[in-house]
Amino acid sequence: MATVELDKVNKVYENGYHAIHDLDISIADQEFLVLVGPSGCGKSTALRMIAGLETISTGTMKIGDRIVNDVEPKDRDIAMVFQNYALYPHMSVYDNIGFALKLSKVPKDEIDTRVRKAASTLELDTYLDRKPGQLSGGQRQRVAMGRAIVRQPAAFLMDEPLSNLDAKLRVQMRAEIAALQRELAVTTVYVTHDQIEAMTMGDRVAVLKDGYLQQVDTPQNLYDRPDNVFVAAFIGSPSMNLYEASLRVSEAGGQISLGGQTIALSPSSLDARPALRGYDGKTVILGVRPEDFEDAELATDIPESQFLDSAPTLLEALGSEVMVHFKLDAPVVDSGDPDAVEDTNAEANAVGRFNPRTRVRVGQAMKVGVTSENLHFFDADTREAIWQ
Amino acid sequence: MSAVTPTAASGSTEPSSFSGPDDQGSGGAVDKVYGFLRRIPTGLLWLIVLVWLIPTLGLFINSFRDRTAQRESGWWTTTPDDLTFQNYQDIFNAQAGLGQSLLNTAAIAIPATIIPIAIAAFAAYGFAWIDFRGRKPLFIFTVSLLAIPLQVALIPLLQMFNNGASYTLPGLDKTIVLVPDFDLAGTTTAAWLTHTGFAMPFAIFLLHNYISSLPKDVFEAARIDGADHFTIFYRLVLPLSIPVLAAFAIFQFLWTWNDFLIVNTMIGANPDAQPTTILIANLAGDFGRNEFILPSAAFVQAFIPIVVFFALQRYFVRGLLAGSVKG
Numbered sequence: 038m039a040t041v042e043l044d045k046v047n048k049v050y051e052n053g054y055h056a057i058h059d060l061d062i063s064i065a066d067q068e069f070l071v072l073v074g075p076s077g078c079g080k081s082t083a084l085r086m087i088a089g090l091e092t093i094s095t096g097t098m099k100i101g102d103r104i105v106n107d108v109e110p111k112d113r114d115i116a117m118v119f120q121n122y123a124l125y126p127h128m129s130v131y132d133n134i135g136f137a138l139k140l141s142k143v144p145k146d147e148i149d150t151r152v153r154k155a156a157s158t159l160e161l162d163t164y165l166d167r168k169p170g171q172l173s174g175g176q177r178q179r180v181a182m183g184r185a186i187v188r189q190p191a192a193f194l195m196d197e198p199l200s201n202l203d204a205k206l207r208v209q210m211r212a213e214i215a216a217l218q219r220e221l222a223v224t225t226v227y228v229t230h231d232q233i234e235a236m237t238m239g240d241r242v243a244v245l246k247d248g249y250l251q252q253v254d255t256p257q258n259l260y261d262r263p264d265n266v267f268v269a270a271f272i273g274s275p276s277m278n279l280y281e282a283s284l285r286v287s288e289a290g291g292q293i294s295l296g297g298q299t300i301a302l303s304p305s306s307l308d309a310r311p312a313l314r315g316y317d318g319k320t321v322i323l324g325v326r327p328e329d330f331e332d333a334e335l336a337t338d339i340p341e342s343q344f345l346d347s348a349p350t351l352l353e354a355l356g357s358e359v360m361v362h363f364k365l366d367a368p369v370v371d372s373g374d375p376d377a378v379e380d381t382n383a384e385a386n387a388v389g390r391f392n393p394r395t396r397v398r399v400g401q402a403m404k405v406g407v408t409s410e411n412l413h414f415f416d417a418d419t420r421e422a423i424w425q
Numbered sequence: 426m427s428a429v430t431p432t433a434a435s436g437s438t439e440p441s442s443f444s445g446p447d448d449q450g451s452g453g454a455v456d457k458v459y460g461f462l463r464r465i466p467t468g469l470l471w472l473i474v475l476v477w478l479i480p481t482l483g484l485f486i487n488s489f490r491d492r493t494a495q496r497e498s499g500w501w502t503t504t505p506d507d508l509t510f511q512n513y514q515d516i517f518n519a520q521a522g523l524g525q526s527l528l529n530t531a532a533i534a535i536p537a538t539i540i541p542i543a544i545a546a547f548a549a550y551g552f553a554w555i556d557f558r559g560r561k562p563l564f565i566f567t568v569s570l571l572a573i574p575l576q577v578a579l580i581p582l583l584q585m586f587n588n589g590a591s592y593t594l595p596g597l598d599k600t601i602v603l604v605p606d607f608d609l610a611g612t613t614t615a616a617w618l619t620h621t622g623f624a625m626p627f628a629i630f631l632l633h634n635y636i637s638s639l640p641k642d643v644f645e646a647a648r649i650d651g652a653d654h655f656t657i658f659y660r661l662v663l664p665l666s667i668p669v670l671a672a673f674a675i676f677q678f679l680w681t682w683n684d685f686l687i688v689n690t691m692i693g694a695n696p697d698a699q700p701t702t703i704l705i706a707n708l709a710g711d712f713g714r715n716e717f718i719l720p721s722a723a724f725v726q727a728f729i730p731i732v733v734f735f736a737l738q739r740y741f742v743r744g745l746l747a748g749s750v751k752g
Contacts, residue, residue, distance in 0.1 A: 088645075088649060089649075090645050090648070090649075109648075110645075110648045110649045111648060111649060111650070111651040111652070111653075115649065116649065117645075117646065117649045119642045119645070119646060119750075120642075121640070121642055121750035122642075122749070122750060123640065123642035123643045123645065123646040123749065123750055124643070124646075124749050124750075125643065125646075125647070125660075125661060125749065126643075126665065126746045126749035127664045127665060136647075136650050136652075136660075137649075137650035137651050140650060140651040140652055140656060141651050169749060184646070184650070188650075
């Protein structure tokens with residue numbers, strides 16, 4: 038049980054590559070913190086620095102009350118779960134789980150008790166005599182987890198532990214790991230590139246990009262109030278729609294012109310974002326979550342002044358909702374996520390999450406209602422969110 | 426090789442043995458031709474095996490024939506009645522002393538196999554997984570020693586074993602002893618040291634290639650689990666490197682067992698430590714009088730490496746890393 042604190046931590050490799058810039062995170066005791074970001078953002082490097090597998094170039098790292106910059110991995114009282122399990126292939130499951138205890142000279146009968154307890158927690162009881170080669174992917178992942186929990190460490194470090202599992206198993210293990218972490222109440226740092234894992238598992242989520250920390254907050258806050266364009270687009274699937282738009286603000290409310298069309302901004306929405314008043318006549322980045330687009334015929338609570346004209350180019354019916362791809366005549370803003378998938382349907386630059394009862398048809402004109410209370414605005418130059 | 430353990434089915438698909446169309450169920454002319462064509466590589470391999478085995482077979486049969494028979498007719502004319510165990514009795518009798526020489530060879534070959542493996546495994550681990558300054562140049566230098574021919578170093582080595590090595594500083598008239606005279610001339614220790622030295626570049630090269638390909642994550646996991654380099658070496662690297670250790674042991678044992686040049690140079694002068702290769706060379710006697718007992722002696726000499734090979738080949742286990750890491 039311990040806190041983990043990173044204070045202005047930097048990582049510069051010998052070849053001059055600056056992987057981590059001034060990373061400040063403090064992780065509370067028993068907290069589940071997820072480090073998330075696109076590939077190459079430095080999240081794994083950050084985790085490996087906490088583990089002691091990478092040296093810290095500058096800054097201080099504390100686990101508990103102790104500065105661990107120069108402490109060997111084995112003396113940091115942490116346990117790590119690797120992306121590809123990294124099991125000891127020639128040892129049985131029992132020996133894999135008990136290896137760390139054996140090395141730290143724990144008495145044999147205590148090793149036995151703790152290994153069996155960890156195994157029963159992970160439902161591995163019947164596999165203790167098997168070698169890793171005789172286990173399925175999910176079971177190997179459990180063994181890797183077992184190796185971590187048996188040590189009762191101050192912190193768990195997990196490096197994309199689910200990315201090698203198939204989709205169904207991943208969902209199951211996701212819930213199991215989250216539940217296990219709450220049960221054991223051990224501080225956990227979890228690295229993933231999957232924002233769904235980040236949202237569902239973390240108490241807080243830290244979003245990284247190019248070695249810079251973008252935002253640390255609870256999953257809901259990240260979703261509702263992203264600090265910048267990158268976080269806004271990275272969190273949420275499908276991504277937030279981002280456009281260049283120009284703004285007119287008066288006492289009576291605001292008007293957003295998006296391409297040739299306009300959306301009215303109610304005074305209450307303006308009051309919620311007082312800083313917007315300073316952007317009268319300026320160009321901003323407008324962000325709309327897919328669920329804030331709705332078929333106007335079904336959205337009775339959206340006034341007509343917030344309707345846009347378009348036509349669907351592609352419908353994806355998912356049963357509980359319909360993803361509607363359509364085109365808005367406005368320039369799209371690139372969020373800077375290198376892993377972002379280009380919309381394969383080049384005709385469309387907007388995605389709406391419509392109610393399944395919608396009657397819109399591909400190619401037929403429709404009206405799209407926009408929930409203006411939930412719009413996101415970002416400064417066109419700094420790309421920071423505009424709120425206060 | 427039939428030594429793949431059933432647990433090692435790591436997805437490495439065994440090529441199915443060449444089989445005719447009869448197990449396919451469906452007949453047809455095309456299948457028949459195809460089945461015939463598929464047999465050709467196997468047939469060719471068997472032919473090569475037979476051709477390569479003929480000299481050995483000849484040696485084997487001749488080893489059971491007496492002097493006259495060997496001189497007057499070829500081994501292929503032999504009938505079972507001609508065969509005798511007399512040659513084997515002759516070479517093992519006290520005068521020829523093959524038994525003692527086999528023990529001498531074992532006393533040279535076994536340590537000369539184990540010592541290089543022990544040193545090279547440590548060195549290979551160090552080169553592969555310990556980050557130290559100058560690791561790469563040192564490794565390249567070590568491996569490039571492969572290019573040094575054994576023959577050029579024999580006489581200097583012998584001199585060193587005889588008298589030690591010293592260097593007189595020019596002008597100062599002062600002599601520095603580099604290697605003291607351990608009086609190693611004519612001892613098996615001299616043979617061990619020489620074999621060890623010359624095996625080292627290849628051993629380090631071979632073991633390094635294997636050990637450096639072990640998955641990095643496993644070592645990192647072990648470091649976090651509390652293992653230091655020695656623990657990682659003994660608990661992980663050695664058990665996981667068994668195939669390559671066995672492979673090198675076979676090479677090195679064959680080479681040291683059959684070596685004539687090094688043992689003749691280093692201990693040829695000491696009849697008490699005489700190994701089989703030297704004994705056999707001398708067995709023929711003046712003008713080749715006793716040439717006829719050479720086949721039996723040679724067969725005994727060749728038999729032991731075969732035993733060693735079959736004993737060690739079961740360690741060529743594939744899929745030893747199965748289940749460790751995904752990918």
